[in-house]
Amino acid sequence: MAMIRNKARHRLVAVSLILPFVAIFALVFAYPVIEVVRMSFTDAPLIGGGEWIGLGNYIRLFSDKLFYTSVVNNGYFVLLTVIPTTVIALAIALAVNRLSGRMQALVLVMFFTPYVLPVSVVTQIWAWMLDFQFGILQPVIEFFTGKPVPVFKNPHWVMPTVATVTIWWTNGFNVLLFLAGLRNIPSELYEAAALDGATRRQLFWRITWPLLWPVTALVLTLQLILQLKIFDQIYLLSEGGPFNSSYVLLLMVYREAFQLNHGGYAAAISLVLFLLIVVISVLQFQILRIGGKGK
Amino acid sequence: MNRQRRVENIALTCITLLAGIIWIFPLYWAFVTSIRSEDRVVSEAAGLFPDEFNISSYVDALFNTSLIDWYINSIGTSLIITLVVLVTGMMCAYALSQMEFPGRRLLYGIVLASFMVPAQALVVPQFVLMNDLGLINRWGGIILPQLVVPVVIIVYKQFFDAVPKEMKEAVVLDGGGDYTLLFRVYLPLNWGITTALGIITFIMSWNAFLWPFLVITTEDMMTIPVGITQVNDAFGVAYARIMSVALLAAAPVVIAYLIFQKKVTEAVMISSGVKG
Numbered sequence: 001m002a003m004i005r006n007k008a009r010h011r012l013v014a015v016s017l018i019l020p021f022v023a024i025f026a027l028v029f030a031y032p033v034i035e036v037v038r039m040s041f042t043d044a045p046l047i048g049g050g051e052w053i054g055l056g057n058y059i060r061l062f063s064d065k066l067f068y069t070s071v072v073n074n075g076y077f078v079l080l081t082v083i084p085t086t087v088i089a090l091a092i093a094l095a096v097n098r099l100s101g102r103m104q105a106l107v108l109v110m111f112f113t114p115y116v117l118p119v120s121v122v123t124q125i126w127a128w129m130l131d132f133q134f135g136i137l138q139p140v141i142e143f144f145t146g147k148p149v150p151v152f153k154n155p156h157w158v159m160p161t162v163a164t165v166t167i168w169w170t171n172g173f174n175v176l177l178f179l180a181g182l183r184n185i186p187s188e189l190y191e192a193a194a195l196d197g198a199t200r201r202q203l204f205w206r207i208t209w210p211l212l213w214p215v216t217a218l219v220l221t222l223q224l225i226l227q228l229k230i231f232d233q234i235y236l237l238s239e240g241g242p243f244n245s246s247y248v249l250l251l252m253v254y255r256e257a258f259q260l261n262h263g264g265y266a267a268a269i270s271l272v273l274f275l276l277i278v279v280i281s282v283l284q285f286q287i288l289r290i291g292g293k294g295k
Numbered sequence: 296m297n298r299q300r301r302v303e304n305i306a307l308t309c310i311t312l313l314a315g316i317i318w319i320f321p322l323y324w325a326f327v328t329s330i331r332s333e334d335r336v337v338s339e340a341a342g343l344f345p346d347e348f349n350i351s352s353y354v355d356a357l358f359n360t361s362l363i364d365w366y367i368n369s370i371g372t373s374l375i376i377t378l379v380v381l382v383t384g385m386m387c388a389y390a391l392s393q394m395e396f397p398g399r400r401l402l403y404g405i406v407l408a409s410f411m412v413p414a415q416a417l418v419v420p421q422f423v424l425m426n427d428l429g430l431i432n433r434w435g436g437i438i439l440p441q442l443v444v445p446v447v448i449i450v451y452k453q454f455f456d457a458v459p460k461e462m463k464e465a466v467v468l469d470g471g472g473d474y475t476l477l478f479r480v481y482l483p484l485n486w487g488i489t490t491a492l493g494i495i496t497f498i499m500s501w502n503a504f505l506w507p508f509l510v511i512t513t514e515d516m517m518t519i520p521v522g523i524t525q526v527n528d529a530f531g532v533a534y535a536r537i538m539s540v541a542l543l544a545a546a547p548v549v550i551a552y553l554i555f556q557k558k559v560t561e562a563v564m565i566s567s568g569v570k571g
Contacts, residue, residue: 013473014396021387021448022402024379028421029409029443035420046419047426095311103308105556110315112560113322116548118502118520121541125325128534134337136324168321173563180564218567229415232504236524250415250505257419258509266419274416281411 039267046263057268067269070249071276073159077230077248080163082223086216089171093178094208108179112172122169123236127152130161152238155245162233162246169233170226174219181215182208217288224284228277249273329353329538336535352535356526356543364515365522365544369501372437372518376500377493380444385489388451389477393463403452410445418509425510436510437518441500447492450566454485491562494555501548519544 040057044050061067096107114122129137132150142148151157189207198206231250234240240247240255249269257266328336332349335341356362390396391403421440422431430436458481466476482489507518514525526540552559 010394010473011396014390014394017386017390017394017473017477018396018402021383024383024439024442025405025409028424028440029412029417032417032420032424033412035423036417039420039423047423092314095307095314098304098307099311103312107311107315108560109553109556110319113319113549113552116498116502116552116559117545118523118548119504120520120524121545124523124537124541125321128328128538129321129324131534134534168318176560176563177567222567225413229413231415253415253419254509257422263419263423270416270419274413277413277416278411 042264044264045261081227085167089174097182115172119232126165158246325538352539356539365519369519373500377497384447388448392455494562
């Protein structure tokens, strides 16, 4: 009898511990997940009910030119950011890892500080540096192309520029992950190999690269998911233009829901974006795991 | 050979330092711009180095924008978010790690799965919900959707799992319950992880853009990252003032980072699972 009461008490305590999180989770996460699915089958405006229209939104979406433009731009942005940032971060981490003491701390601060800045601070600084008339980077651009370029108003320049700004902003995070990975590699391995007369290059390809692979895979996966969700920088720097050349899926969600008042349609786009992220990240995870096994 | 290595090492260090200086240059340039007068900023004669110390644009930024309101909103909402996320997260993680109850596995599965759902995909129904609750343009509206941070539970659970069982038995023999265990044993043993998760959560909510941007439409309720985008519209092209506002907006997190460098670095490593 006492044991049963004890067990009931134990459960009651457990429930009281999980309840705050579960309640918040149910309200602002689980319920919206169900709602986004339901809304995507209706013609609801942003606020207020709508009629059930079955697959209407999805049929419309798959014949919407802007949707394909957005998907292509999302893919292009991923190409421009994910692998470049991984390579740059690895190079910086290797360089920082060689240093020690105050010098290491100083250089790390230089590379990591942009990561703690709010996105709008980042975009305002870069908008100023790239200002068509007075930007300090315009002479650099002029040097290479012969004339200044209004980068955020030029369909060829806009995505690479936003990608550069993004890499500058978020790269510090990846540097830290690589640094942690490098510190986990036992130094005896390097000492032993150095005794055998291994060169720097051999040390990197035979020891560092294979032992760092789990971190590299993690960085690639996190970056892929992050960059598929691009919105802030594009909204702040180019608003999707010029001629939709930087239009992406989340921008489409924003326009449809909050400017054109198409809640149902925007829900359908959100859901497609979500599925896209899940499918691509699962695929990438599998490929990277196979890549890791080959080592 | 030895000498060649040393020359190589010095060269590598110089290149690294130079790359670092180039990397931080945009921030330096923002600062140089912010202490110039508007005329000087756009004049041909302005060079790369500070040649003026003019704080009028800072004064302007502080008194002619709603910057103070945005600070208060950002500090208030970020502190509340951090506190609630940590407390609810540690309680839930403790139950998942140390207690037996029906649905435990299911709950942990849901927490792990929700890690996969991008919050951005939920903004439409979340906005509708906040509207139904009357929380548009209120702190509550900014805060509520940012309270679900599954990674906090996952990290806490890992660390609670690793606490030796003997620590628990001593308290249980003294008649202590699970709340005593959590707040007197498990939490104090893991202060390091609490600060790390706290720092990460605070930086994330301080810098959040999309959600506060959607849920707030009146200027005096905006947070820092959303508010400063209004300055462009208000001032037109006035780069000294825009840079002053941007730097004032960035100052709290940058200063906090410089003071707690080691902690922040560690926090990033722990919360992404590359360091235990």
